[in-house]
Amino acid sequence: MAADKTNIVESSELPVAMIDVATSFADWLIILPTVIALMGAALLIMLRFNKAIQAGLAILIVVGIIILEVRLFLNVMEFGTQSMTMGKWLPPFGISFTVDVISIGFALAGAIVTLAVLIYAQADISSREVKYGFHSLVLLLLAGVTGAFMTGDLFNLYVWFEVMLIASFGLIIMGGRKIQLDGAIKYGFLNFLATTFFLISLGLIYGLFGTLNMADISQVSAQAPIGPLTAIGALLLLAFGMKGAAFPVNAWLPASYHTPHPAVSALFGGLLTKVGAYALLRSLLLIMPSARDFLDPVITFLAIATLILAPLGALAQTNLRRAIGFLLIGGVGSVLVGLGVPTIRGVAGASIYIFHSMLTISALYLMAGLIERIMGTQDTRKMGGLYSASSWLSILFLVLVFAVAGLPPFLGFWPKLLLIEASLSQGDVWLVVALVLNSLLTTIAGTRLWAHIFWRSGPVGENSEQENKKLKPLTLREKYLCVTPTTILVLFIVFFGLKPAMIFDAGRMAAYGLLDNSEYIEVTGLADPTKEKVE
């Protein structure tokens, strides 16, 4: 019966609805990282009682994904944006995966962070948690994140958000302590709310445009009535702002990110909020720039508030990982600055900032895990004297603090410089003030942490001058498994800080890709031939 049906379709004269160009391996690179991560997660959950092979297999899969993504990154840098539409259907009917520099750059950084976390986690999680599918959930999270970065379809983006949410629920409660359940509820509730807002705006977008393909919407959004478009833009700003933990919807992050294992915190800090920030850039710059123009004052206000309030929060914290959570939120403010000054420099600055923040924040959380391990507490008041115990850790921590604050010569300096230049050229003096203040406050908050944890000899109180005897030195296994990945992430930050040319190139290309939608539309296969004639 099915055979008859295909014959009918072939013999009748319907308009072409399918792609008939052969698909090469280069095109398959677009989808493979996501599919391999997803299938790897499925494979690992099937083998979850076979604890011995879990870690090795997971690391092997992530290394494979990194190799494929490096290849794809080089392809994109050389040949420009690439696209593949699933199931041979022509876009916008098929689901498109469209990969430009910003997509693959973030996906690659995400995979590298995941690899570091997987190695670190070998000394961090118990064999019981391996049985509960830790590695499988990490890969599922990676699949969600990679899919979200690469997809060219808004509804598909929503699906990847859900995949991430499922995986992150599993990871945040892994261990099952009371405080984790408390964190998971705050995290879960606000994230559910955010995805619901996203879903509502998807309904409105479909009502307004009749399509959910990003390239397709981008093509027509300029002609849409500004009222409904702005409403949609505001909803998306709220939804993705919540996901990315921007002011004033950031409270869930410091309330939940310190509860799971440090490795999981690092994974969340490096990947999850960045997807929210990426989705903001993608939706408000590429898809509906006119809504962004209308919302410009709101975005500027949010950027300034996030930039200044977040490091103040960090200053007030005595819990190490909560303080890092606030530093992470401050970074979201920098991304909002890029959204507020949509010039090549501004957007390049925001993109590079996200890349930088993925590496730096993950490394900071991994570092926090090491510090907690030695100190036996999360409370910075009870810490002290780590400098004499491990000078190497103190150097790494200080580098990370300077990188987060945006001091040269580390990676964090360059995106801040671009953002300040962009804000100055647009005449947004307040943004410049906020950025500089943010750097200053972050430096104070970070060095305060450093002083308390490393410099001071003992905990707060009478014994602060005496040597801290409660320190528990790292075992050799912990040194290999935990310090090595942290060090490698820090080396990335130092290397890219000293040699920023490649990052600048990629950032500029990413910004071009977001600000000028013509290439994105063309490679997706939606360029309208009649429109060019009119022009």
Place this chain on the structure above:
Amino acid sequence: MNTVIFRTIAPILVAIMVVFSVFILLRGHNEPGGGFIGGLIAASAIAIYGIAAGVEEVRKALKFDPIAIAGFGVFIAGLAGLLSYFYQVPFLTGLWAYLDIGPSKVALSTPLLFDIGVYFAVLGTIAAIALALEEDEEGK
């Protein structure tokens, strides 16, 4: 709930439901049905068996961990998409093969394989949840 009548009927009911779920799965391509609804029916069969015979019994009968079944489903759904690589068409493109068996023609396809994957994913997930809930009930 745990009466003699129910315990006697349950195995027959479960057998019928599982066969019916496969029927629903296979007719799904062109008619109402498919992997999702088929998986739900099979999972309810397992839930019924769990109420009648106890969760321990069900886990023994299933042989595989329900979560592993769900993972298997996701895995072969992904595999169904990857098969199109060998025909130089995009991911998830439907590929068809026709078998002539006597007078009838049997259509095999990657969408069917994908649907079987969905069937197992739904079956495994819902069964895992149902069994966990029933286990809680038994513990009280």
